[in-house]
Amino acid sequence: MGKRDDLIATYASDLKSKCGMTPDMALLTKVTIGCGPSIYDADASTVAGSQPSELETVKNNFLIKKLGLKDGPELMEAIHSVIEVYGKSERNKYRAVVYYMLTKHFKKEAIYG
Numbered sequence: 001m002g003k004r005d006d007l008i009a010t011y012a013s014d015l016k017s018k019c020g021m022t023p024d025m026a027l028l029t030k031v032t033i034g035c036g037p038s039i040y041d042a043d044a045s046t047v048a049g050s051q052p053s054e055l056e057t058v059k060n061n062f063l064i065k066k067l068g069l070k071d072g073p074e075l076m077e078a079i080h081s082v083i084e085v086y087g088k089s090e091r092n093k094y095r096a097v098v099y100y101m102l103t104k105h106f107k108k109e110a111i112y113g
Contacts, residue, residue: 007039008032011097019085019101030112031103032096034066039096047093049083062099067108078105 001009008029015023038044048054058079063069082101086093103109 003040004032007045007096011094011100014086014094014097015100018087018090019097021101021104023100024104024109027103027109027112028096028100031100034112035096035099045095047083047095047098049086049088049093055079055083058098058102063102063106067103067106067111069106069108078102081105 008025011028011032012023012025015021015028032039035045047058055076059071059075063075063078064071069075079098079102082098082105083093085101086097103112
């Protein structure tokens with residue numbers, strides 16, 4: 001297995017153990033690939049759930065640009081609910097896991113189809 005496969009296994013484990021979800025492995029793989037090289041960078045591979053600027057970045061770069069959603073208060077509400085599910089005290093909130101949960105939340109799986 002390659003490094004990306006190892007990371008996907010880690011993300012799947014987080015979804016199961018920390019978020020109580022059974023991951024759709026095909027979708028998780030596509031979301032992970034969509035994150036590009038950021039998954040290999042220690043800082044870029046995680047989302048700082050307590051930093052407003054980081055949450056704005058997730059909203060603008062992922063929800064609006066990637067998923068094509070219209071800006072509105074529901075976007076930030078969804079991000080906060082995903083952070084809540086992942087666990088606010090959880091230090092490493094992997095970007096791919098957060099993006100996966102947001103993709104599921106907005107039922108935008110077709111974007112990765």
